[in-house]
Amino acid sequence: MLHDRRLMNFIRDSVVERTEWALAARADQRDVWGQLAYDVASFLELLWRGGALAGTTAAEAYGVRCDDLTNGGDYERVICMRGMVALPTGGPVAFRVIWSLA
Numbered sequence: 001m002l003h004d005r006r007l008m009n010f011i012r013d014s015v016v017e018r019t020e021w022a023l024a025a026r027a028d029q030r031d032v033w034g035q036l037a038y039d040v041a042s043f044l045e046l047l048w049r050g051g052a053l054a055g056t057t058a059a060e061a062y063g064v065r066c067d068d069l070t071n072g073g074d075y076e077r078v079i080c081m082r083g084m085v086a087l088p089t090g091g092p093v094a095f096r097v098i099w100s101l102a
Contacts, residue, residue, distance in 0.1 A: 004090040007052060011085065015040055015097055022099050027071075027079050036081055037066040040097075044085060054086040061086050 018039050025032040044062040047053050055061030066081040079099040086092050 004087045004093075007087060008085075008093065008095075011044075011047070011095070014043060018043055019097070019099070022079060025079075027099075030067075033066040033071070033079065033081075036079065036099075037064045040064045040081065040083065044083075047085075052088070054088045054091075 019036055022032060022036055041062070041064045044053065044064065045058060048055065048058055048061040053061040062083065062085045064081060064083040066079065070080045070082045071078070072080070081097045082094070083097070084092055084094050
């Protein structure tokens with residue numbers, strides 16, 4: 001649906017804007033991974049509390065992960081985050097964000 005596409009575009013653009021600082025970071029810094037996950041999860045929490053995401057709990061509405069599993073050992077060039085959001089009309093949608101530092 002158009003609403004879902006607009007919401008995902010808004011999420012994408014907002015995540016890019018909120019995490020531009022990561023482009024100046026080193027990819028092997030685990031505290032950077034944690035901060036990225038926190039920043040994105042905080043934004044998704046605001047969306048969920050505002051009614052933009054489905055789910056009766058935050059865990060049902062969204063999830064974000066940025067750790068050894070998502071980064072797969074390529075600590076020099078990229079930072080990878082995986083996440084999920086529950087759209088009100090379309091159900092759960094997975095997303096991935098990759099910051100290329102090379």
